[in-house]
Amino acid sequence: MNRLSPDADDARYVRRLILTLLVAAVVGAIYLASDLLILAFGSILGAIVIHAIAEIYVERLRVPAKPALGLAIVTVLAIIGLLGWLFGVEFRAQVNLLVTRLPGLLDQLGAYMAQTPVGARIADAVRAAFAGSRIAQDIGGVAEGAGALILNSLLVLVGAIFLAVDPKVYERGFLLLMPRSKRAAMEDALADTAATLRLWLRAQLIQMTTMGVMVGVGLWIAGVPSAPALGLLTGLSEFIPYVGPLAAMLPALGLAATQGTSPIIWTLVVFAVARLLQTNLITPFVTARVVAIPPAITLFAILAIGAVFGLFGLFFSAALLVVIYTLIRSLYLRETLGEDIPTAEHRTLFTPSGKRRDSPESLD
Numbered sequence: 001m002n003r004l005s006p007d008a009d010d011a012r013y014v015r016r017l018i019l020t021l022l023v024a025a026v027v028g029a030i031y032l033a034s035d036l037l038i039l040a041f042g043s044i045l046g047a048i049v050i051h052a053i054a055e056i057y058v059e060r061l062r063v064p065a066k067p068a069l070g071l072a073i074v075t076v077l078a079i080i081g082l083l084g085w086l087f088g089v090e091f092r093a094q095v096n097l098l099v100t101r102l103p104g105l106l107d108q109l110g111a112y113m114a115q116t117p118v119g120a121r122i123a124d125a126v127r128a129a130f131a132g133s134r135i136a137q138d139i140g141g142v143a144e145g146a147g148a149l150i151l152n153s154l155l156v157l158v159g160a161i162f163l164a165v166d167p168k169v170y171e172r173g174f175l176l177l178m179p180r181s182k183r184a185a186m187e188d189a190l191a192d193t194a195a196t197l198r199l200w201l202r203a204q205l206i207q208m209t210t211m212g213v214m215v216g217v218g219l220w221i222a223g224v225p226s227a228p229a230l231g232l233l234t235g236l237s238e239f240i241p242y243v244g245p246l247a248a249m250l251p252a253l254g255l256a257a258t259q260g261t262s263p264i265i266w267t268l269v270v271f272a273v274a275r276l277l278q279t280n281l282i283t284p285f286v287t288a289r290v291v292a293i294p295p296a297i298t299l300f301a302i303l304a305i306g307a308v309f310g311l312f313g314l315f316f317s318a319a320l321l322v323v324i325y326t327l328i329r330s331l332y333l334r335e336t337l338g339e340d341i342p343t344a345e346h347r348t349l350f351t352p353s354g355k356r357r358d359s360p361e362s363l364d
Contacts, residue, residue, distance in 0.1 A: 008188070038309040038316060039156055045197065045319050046160025047167060050076055052198050054164075073161055081159070086232065152312065188343045189330035195344035196290065196326045203286040204318075208238040210282050211245075211274060215252075218270030224256045224263050241318050242299050243306070245275070289290065293325055 030037060050072045057068035163170060171190060178186050216231020224230065230252045237244030249271050256263035301321045306314030313320075334341040 034309050038313045038320075039152055040159065041320060041323075042156040042312065042316050043159030043163055045201075045316065046076070047163035049165040049201060050160060051167070052201060069164065073164065075158075076160075083232075086229075088113060133279050185331065185335045189327055189335075191344045192330045193323055193326045196250060196322060199290045200287075200319070200322050203283075203290050204239060204287045206284060207278060208235040211235050211238050211278050213269060214274040216276065218274060219252060219256075219267065222263055222266035222270060223257070223259060224252060224267055225258065226255055228255070230255070239318065240303060240314060242295075243302060243314065245271075287364075293321065297321075 044170050052068070054065070054068040054072035057063040057071050058065060061068075063071065128255075171187075175183050175187055202227070212231045212235020215234040216228055219230055220227035230248070233251070234245065234248040237248035240247075249267075252267050252271070254266060256267040298321060301324075302314070302317040305317040305320055309317075329341055330343075333339040334343075
């Protein structure tokens, strides 16, 4: 008998050590490939948008599935083209005015805050925090050349189209990597995530449209320059909760300052009234069927995701938070703790009809 051979405890310790090293390696790889992963997530989100539009064509216009998918892709491309035309042609003068005046207006705001000791410390802290953040580095790279931003956006768009054409291939490949006994639970979790994201995107679209219209009309009445462009910018900024609307309000205040004190006050009123209506009337109505994440968790999670994944991570942070929240509910609360959480209806890949969802099944 070899007395140096490992016993059961040693073998268990070695397995746990190897598993820990593998988890650390995966976490390190995710961090190093964070830019690519967040772009892949953006493509998945785009594919869900395309399929949601295709469902509208199928259910409302009775278009067959494959032509509806093609029409959905064309619709997404048309929307992107419309936004590009608005910012590049229709709002060109307004965007140029906004871009040229914004740095000076921000410097004026910093100088105004520096008149008091407390304001000076706040301004210095904000500059130091922003200068050392991942988002600041990404913005600096975009400022040096917009080619990277255009290339990444194109990559997200092409990836979304590829994923939308045949999503079951990628879903099946992912589930094949799971242990056979866990596939049904993971498939249910993926279905829950897709259904929640679809509802969340629908709610976001309604909130973005209403907020953009209210702010654009309000700023136009207040006499603020570039009101249509600011309204569109505010609507798009609603995709990033808390951080986006605050960032969209700064250029509006800056341009209002060029017209005097009264437009500044009216700009604050417009944003306050729009936010009040959005928070108390529109948001509760459109998010009634979507997951309700506590505001504090949302705020700090968005900032953390933006710090790790950069500018694109900040843009997709709310959607990524919805995914994380849904997976925790599905995989931990329902599958691990046994909480009574319903599963979204979907067509299964590995569980034949008439059999239990939790029974392991062999592949077809």
